[in-house]
Amino acid sequence: MKLKYAIIGTGALGGFYGGKLAKAGHSVEFLLNSDYEYVKEKGLRIDSVLGDFHLPDISAFRQTEEMSLADVVFVCLKTTQNHLLKKLLPPILHENTLIILLQNGLGVEADVAKEFPNQMVAGGVAFICSQKVGAGHITHLDLGKIIMGMHQGDRGSVLKQICENFISSGIDAEMTADLDLIRWRKLVWNIPFNGTTVVMNTTTNSLILDEATRPLIYSLMNEVVCAANACGVALNEEFARKMIDMTEAMMPYEPSMKIDFDLRREMEIFYIYTRPIELAAAAGYDMIRVRMLEQELRFMQKNLSNDKG
């Protein structure tokens, strides 16, 4: 049986992964918002290190009410939009639809699972450098692997099929039995770099090369490692060191939160910072520096919002 895919949020992630599936011939419907008119007329363009391509005629929609029922729904919105899911998702869900949250942070699956208690819910973590650079135009700069794991319901067989679909579409994909581990691993990078590039108004590279912020980044990473451990997730300092080395080898990079802030969009503070801090605290570990970073970010977010309005 061929799976019918729905992509909720056709940005850097949704546009890329959905585009790759569509290009390989899979049935994919895309939900768009501001880019709808443009994409409906001109299609989706993806400039990728794996090869550029153009999808002139994708199944683009402005409302989920107009979309088909889907077997697999990839939620690729920013987590700051998750309050919309309650209205967005029901029109495309059938009994066995699997909702996969391809989002940042920790705890998104738990919240969506609570909202949709009878639905299968999975999480996906994308290790990719991609950006939406214009309407219907995505650039894929580096990496691309996606790791998925179940959170609610036992539909591992569907997840396996999705993995196979990705792999045959040219995407490195993998299943995990330990989604928490994958999410915490990504936080080891996301927590220090997203916030600190915003607060210091700089790139990953400058932070890593500076003699004051390099140890700060390392301390923040270690707090994430300790928090993961407190939550029963096995990570170690060695992994933090690897993340430092990996970042040093990367091109100067602006994490998604930095891009959001510069574009005056709401930052994903809650799921990237607040939730991990709360979960660690409940497990007895105080993320002192990460909390300080979160407080700085909240101040900046609020003052940005004030400026706006």
Add this chain to the structure above:
Amino acid sequence: MKLKYAIIGTGALGGFYGGKLAKAGHSVEFLLNSDYEYVKEKGLRIDSVLGDFHLPDISAFRQTEEMSLADVVFVCLKTTQNHLLKKLLPPILHENTLIILLQNGLGVEADVAKEFPNQMVAGGVAFICSQKVGAGHITHLDLGKIIMGMHQGDRGSVLKQICENFISSGIDAEMTADLDLIRWRKLVWNIPFNGTTVVMNTTTNSLILDEATRPLIYSLMNEVVCAANACGVALNEEFARKMIDMTEAMMPYEPSMKIDFDLRREMEIFYIYTRPIELAAAAGYDMIRVRMLEQELRFMQKNLSNDKG
């Protein structure tokens, strides 16, 4: 015996306190740098909540070599200039000259005492809102008390006379036997607000009123209290709470470090942050948040310097 005063650095502090002494008829010589020509011609103007005044003809100098030997030398430079003292001070010192460091932070007296091992050295802490607003032009907005204590040598009797001179000149002045306590008390305010107003690009008031940064400020204050305790200085949480209340009652205020940063001058990171962090660490206490703030400030300072050229 009347004391001969020298003011090294005629800015917001030196100009005000020296000006008050000179106005009351004391012998005061002023060292100036960029404002020398202007002040030589036009004198020193002080707009003070205690009453405005103008000193048309002060003893202004550009080099200490041209100045008289002084009984009391008030060092009112930014601590970032303290490397100059080795050259600046000797021409005006006699055997019994008392050097008083009217500066921010912790450990300035120890460093200057090491540089001048045979000289009396004291420290002074000014509780004042004053600013240099133009050449030879100082505004005094609020407060004004000065507290002084000996660090090296026993010249308490001279300190007493200085206090009397201040008081008869209209300045609230006091001696302390515990200079460390006074310096740590001031750090309880200076450490959170100086750095955080720079990193968040804001005023004391906005930080105090924000629900994210108010607890952050309080946490930073408590780290200073704990660090003081570790160093054998008696302070408690109640004092931190008082500082919060006091700041809330103040007008929105930009601390000296914020002004320095905005004017692209070097910030006093070393004596306000690094020294207290080091002293606390040596006493077994890790100022985690304060160190993070210091690291952020060092990054900002360095990038400011890089921008400069």
